[in-house]
Amino acid sequence: MDAVEVEVSLRVDGRQRRLTLDTRTSLLDALRERLGVTGPKKGCDHGQCGACTILLDGRRVNSCLALAVAHDEAEITTVEGLADGDTLHPLQESFVRHDGFQCGYCTPGQICSAVGMLTEAEAGWPSAVSADLTAPVELTDAEISERMSGNLCRCGAYAGIVPAIAEVAR
Amino acid sequence: MTTTEQRLTPRAMGVPLDRLDGPAKVTGTARYAFEHPQTQPLYLHPVQATVAAGRITAIETGAAEAVPGVLAVLTHLNAPRLADTSDGELAILQSGGVAFRGQIIGGVVATSPETARHAASLVRTAYDEQPHDVVLRAGHEGLYAPDSVNGGYDTDQVQGDVEAALASADVTVDQTYTTPTLHNNPMEPHSTIAVWDDGQLTLYDSTQGVHMVRKSVAPLFGLDPEQVRVISPHVGGGFGSKGNAHAHVVLAAMAARQLPGRPVKLALTRQQMFFLAGYRTPTLQRVRLGADRDGRFSAISVEAISQTARIKEFTEQTAVAARMMYAAPNRRTTHRVTRLDVPVPSWMRAPGECPGMFAAEVAMDELAEACGLDPVELRVRNEPETDPETGHPFSSRNLVACLREGARRIGWERRDPTPGARRENGALVGLGVSASVYPVFRMPGSAARVRAEAGGRYTVSIGAADLGTGTWTALTQIAADALEVPVEHVDLRIGDTALPPATVAGGSSGITCWGSAIVHAARELRGQHGRSPAEGAEAVGETGDNPDTERYAMYAFGAQFAEVRVDADTGEVRAPRLVGVFAAGRIINPKTARSQLLGGMTMGLSMALYEQSHVDPSIGQVANHDFAEYHIATNADIGSLDVSWLDEDDPHVNAMGSKGIGEIGIVGTAAAVANAAYNATGVRIRDLPVTLDAFLS
Numbered sequence A: 001m002d003a004v005e006v007e008v009s010l011r012v013d014g015r016q017r018r019l020t021l022d023t024r025t026s027l028l029d030a031l032r033e034r035l036g037v038t039g040p041k042k043g044c045d046h047g048q049c050g051a052c053t054i055l056l057d058g059r060r061v062n063s064c065l066a067l068a069v070a071h072d073e074a075e076i077t078t079v080e081g082l083a084d085g086d087t088l089h090p091l092q093e094s095f096v097r098h099d100g101f102q103c104g105y106c107t108p109g110q111i112c113s114a115v116g117m118l119t120e121a122e123a124g125w126p127s128a129v130s131a132d133l134t135a136p137v138e139l140t141d142a143e144i145s146e147r148m149s150g151n152l153c154r155c156g157a158y159a160g161i162v163p164a165i166a167e168v169a170r
Numbered sequence B: 001m002t003t004t005e006q007r008l009t010p011r012a013m014g015v016p017l018d019r020l021d022g023p024a025k026v027t028g029t030a031r032y033a034f035e036h037p038q039t040q041p042l043y044l045h046p047v048q049a050t051v052a053a054g055r056i057t058a059i060e061t062g063a064a065e066a067v068p069g070v071l072a073v074l075t076h077l078n079a080p081r082l083a084d085t086s087d088g089e090l091a092i093l094q095s096g097g098v099a100f101r102g103q104i105i106g107g108v109v110a111t112s113p114e115t116a117r118h119a120a121s122l123v124r125t126a127y128d129e130q131p132h133d134v135v136l137r138a139g140h141e142g143l144y145a146p147d148s149v150n151g152g153y154d155t156d157q158v159q160g161d162v163e164a165a166l167a168s169a170d171v172t173v174d175q176t177y178t179t180p181t182l183h184n185n186p187m188e189p190h191s192t193i194a195v196w197d198d199g200q201l202t203l204y205d206s207t208q209g210v211h212m213v214r215k216s217v218a219p220l221f222g223l224d225p226e227q228v229r230v231i232s233p234h235v236g237g238g239f240g241s242k243g244n245a246h247a248h249v250v251l252a253a254m255a256a257r258q259l260p261g262r263p264v265k266l267a268l269t270r271q272q273m274f275f276l277a278g279y280r281t282p283t284l285q286r287v288r289l290g291a292d293r294d295g296r297f298s299a300i301s302v303e304a305i306s307q308t309a310r311i312k313e314f315t316e317q318t319a320v321a322a323r324m325m326y327a328a329p330n331r332r333t334t335h336r337v338t339r340l341d342v343p344v345p346s347w348m349r350a351p352g353e354c355p356g357m358f359a360a361e362v363a364m365d366e367l368a369e370a371c372g373l374d375p376v377e378l379r380v381r382n383e384p385e386t387d388p389e390t391g392h393p394f395s396s397r398n399l400v401a402c403l404r405e406g407a408r409r410i411g412w413e414r415r416d417p418t419p420g421a422r423r424e425n426g427a428l429v430g431l432g433v434s435a436s437v438y439p440v441f442r443m444p445g446s447a448a449r450v451r452a453e454a455g456g457r458y459t460v461s462i463g464a465a466d467l468g469t470g471t472w473t474a475l476t477q478i479a480a481d482a483l484e485v486p487v488e489h490v491d492l493r494i495g496d497t498a499l500p501p502a503t504v505a506g507g508s509s510g511i512t513c514w515g516s517a518i519v520h521a522a523r524e525l526r527g528q529h530g531r532s533p534a535e536g537a538e539a540v541g542e543t544g545d546n547p548d549t550e551r552y553a554m555y556a557f558g559a560q561f562a563e564v565r566v567d568a569d570t571g572e573v574r575a576p577r578l579v580g581v582f583a584a585g586r587i588i589n590p591k592t593a594r595s596q597l598l599g600g601m602t603m604g605l606s607m608a609l610y611e612q613s614h615v616d617p618s619i620g621q622v623a624n625h626d627f628a629e630y631h632i633a634t635n636a637d638i639g640s641l642d643v644s645w646l647d648e649d650d651p652h653v654n655a656m657g658s659k660g661i662g663e664i665g666i667v668g669t670a671a672a673v674a675n676a677a678y679n680a681t682g683v684r685i686r687d688l689p690v691t692l693d694a695f696l697s
């Protein structure tokens, strides 16, 4: 099977990017290997760790599971696009203050996932631990832990991640 | 007489400074190995053996070579001959032999990762397959006594007469405990970019020691160390697996040599890491304890067995903690290892102490029950006056204080010693305890350079590593105190062989070895150039010897407590509360140190309840080789974690007064959980992980 190439246009962290790529290329590899946007990380390439989490048209997704060719004209926000110039995003700032990481390799995924999670909670999406599926979501520690469990951290920084998110959420 | 090292006055040390590399990490701009920008990079995908033992009889690469975009296919038939093949793990592609399933037998280089991976799948191999043996078991006919075990420890130690003491003991425990194969699984896959240019090899590598990689790789290719540069500013975890150069680094360097001038990128897939990145051997430990009716030990015996690979010996030092932990006049510890058709085991967080203290500390719980004693009290009663192994005094030993404080924090007085007595909301609830220990290691071979810059600033250079350990921040704090300047005046440089040599980030020794070198360099600079050195003034310092190392036994201690809840109907087991209290000398940075200890305990909880690499004996490999099947603790698996430490003043360990904290957090967690599960249910767990089936029978 030889490579089939197509042209794709992506808006990444506010910048329009146009590239010709192999149809087998994941969104994650398109960002990291083709566009030099290495903020999103590859931990497993199988949708099992969350290190590659980005915001795709506003929703959190595992970019290793998305084929770039299927997302022509998509609006993508990575961890590199969250800060406002030199001013860190409140979650970024909170992660530093609460030491919500050690090696930092899961961190871009954790932070993007948290951004997406806060939007979901705001919209009233329940989780597996929500007692009432229709009530407004109250982001308790248990809710945050549950909703963030798609993002693995081998350094075991969960005990810093939850308060880092809670402080911004409440 | 040589005297104790002059101590540093803490000013920056002890301050909970935010991680200096934090902003780079939360904005995604910190560069990990695979992310260093390259022009026209090539991608390398390994080809792996699909049998566990045998020999390649034919390898067909034509189809792979025919794929547009493929530049090279390496096999044992065309790969460069290595100048040094003494390390069997690293000596890849030198023959057609296969020592384990998943071993590297080739590699495909192409212009894109997709093409390299696809072409690698087209390489066809025929084998003369031999029967394989991949399962460690008691009484394995291949078990032998190695010359020494990991860390250079004696294989066996015998003091007194264990058999006689056991025969006459009032109370004995004689049980076998097992821990499974475990994989480090740092979140950042092992990755390397290799560039071979003009006889110079540059490696951007994800490693716990740039100088270690250089030392390992240079002789393989007949290069002088100066011809190899290794760069590694940020590392996405390692936990020991990046403490050695592994075979993929050699493959990348081989490919780069075939394609001079072109950067060759290789990142192991998560699945490949289960074959090629080291792991913790399974262990079987027979533990025998003998005591009088008051619980005072007369005998401790630990016989540990583990596995290693055909091509390289690594023996986990499973029994060494039993040599120094508790007083007993009669002690015997032995290690036996057997070579199997398996990947090469290596370091995983607290090799030795981690599996060893699981067995010993569960055995302690069994002995406490047999004596009718509180498990905390049993440990207190067996506190040694001096190190049982060497007879030296401990530089500091505050295990008892840790136990008392931990008991207070978890509410130990509420523990009912009768198993199964406490039931809440349909769950059986129990509390358990374990001790923790980790040695203070000091390795020679690190040096630091301090340079005075304009405006009272200083550049401090050392080829050390930060794999999430907080090295960037803690070393900066040490340098600031050694120079007596604010931390903002110090620029630290690490992670490059262009900087002075540093020992590997292992054995929780980084701060001791690198910090001491920095202190000596700073003192040298002040000694030679005074308080206001001219710009450009430099001094170098080394770790140096610490005479107290010969006079004192140096260890960090801790106590871990767990609350476990087992669902009375389903057997589901959770540990909603863990308490860890540690005595680890001076804590350089309370914020990053807390994360180290939390991280260790979290990994310990993960080991207790979830982690296990299942070896499929029929095909000879780990079957659950990804994150979907090899479970590590997730966010929702963690309950309340209470980490604290005692203010411990140890004048002997080093100028900072610090002990290592990277590993002790995982030592004892699993035992505390298993002991709590026993207290909850009356079911004694001697085999990890603790899973619900144990409570259903």
Ligand code: FES
Pocket (backbone or CB within 6 Å): A041, A042, A043, A044, A045, A046, A047, A048, A049, A050, A051, A052, A053, A062, A063, A064, A065
């Ligand atoms: S890299 Fe995408 S989920 Fe792990």
Ligand code: FES
Pocket (backbone or CB within 6 Å): A100, A101, A102, A103, A104, A105, A106, A107, A152, A153, A154, A155, A156, A157, B187, B236, B237, B468
């Ligand atoms: S910080 Fe290292 S994996 Fe999460």
